[in-house]
Amino acid sequence: MKQDWKPGTLIYPLPAAMISCGCTAEEYNIITLSWLGTICTNPPMCYISVRPERYSYEIIKRNMEFVINITTQELAYATDWCGVKSGKDFNKFADMGLTAGKASIVQAPVIEESPLNIECRVREILSLGSHDMFIADVVNVKADEKYINAETGKFSLEDANPIAYSHGQYYELGNKIGGFGWSVKKKKS
Numbered sequence: 103m104k105q106d107w108k109p110g111t112l113i114y115p116l117p118a119a120m121i122s123c124g125c126t127a128e129e130y131n132i133i134t135l136s137w138l139g140t141i142c143t144n145p146p147m148c149y150i151s152v153r154p155e156r157y158s159y160e161i162i163k164r165n166m167e168f169v170i171n172i173t174t175q176e177l178a179y180a181t182d183w184c185g186v187k188s189g190k191d192f193n194k195f196a197d198m199g200l201t202a203g204k205a206s207i208v209q210a211p212v213i214e215e216s217p218l219n220i221e222c223r224v225r226e227i228l229s230l231g232s233h234d235m236f237i238a239d240v241v242n243v244k245a246d247e248k249y250i251n252a253e254t255g256k257f258s259l260e261d262a263n264p265i266a267y268s269h270g271q272y273y274e275l276g277n278k279i280g281g282f283g284w285s286v287k288k289k290k291s
């Protein structure tokens with residue numbers, strides 16, 4: 103038996119990413135977001151959905167740029183903290199001991215401690231209700247060489263212990279159960 107629930111967005115698990123924004127050191131801020139995702143491969147595009155009352159909202163709207171920083175087990179505490187404290191009251195980089203590094207294309211800083219920084223430039227802002235959706239082009243990606251295999255050039259995000267967010271809880275990823283297309287791969291005889 104299944105129960106009918108009132109409409110809601112129960113699409114989980116999701117990332118819990120730290121979004122860095124701001125154009126100058128005084129303006130730099132970090133906001134944790136789960137309402138974000140991929141919307142196009144080519145051109146590479148993604149979205150973030152932010153409530154207008156967030157301190158970061160005006161910063162992102164003003165600069166039309168942000169960086170999505172993938173979070174890891176090591177960054178889990180800072181991820182949660184940056185999602186419950188406001189840049190209005192705290193310097194989140196300083197208080198979490200995070201390093202604001204230079205991005206390659208955008209003015210917004212990258213979080214050096216994150217293994218993957220996705221630099222984004224906003225194309226369009228859609229007002230949807232509780233949240234505004236920032237539709238953005240990915241203009242550069244910075245990947246930590248620590249997770250790049252020197253021989254194959256393959257980037258292994260799994261080695262950085264990325265975390266997921268599901269229904270109010272944070273999780274590490276579990277065991278690998280298959281690769282893309284494994285269900286149709288011919289078994290070696």
Ligand SMILES: Cc1cc2nc3c(=O)[nH]c(=O)nc-3n(C[C@H](O)[C@H](O)[C@H](O)COP(=O)(O)O)c2cc1C
Binds near residue numbers: 158
């Ligand atoms: C796991 C997690 C996910 C969140 N996702 C969102 C989100 O998608 N959109 C949003 O507007 N706020 C989201 N928040 C809340 C903001 O991160 C929070 O209000 C934060 O304090 C805002 O920071 P700011 O005032 O410095 O901008 C989330 C918080 C957490 C902990």
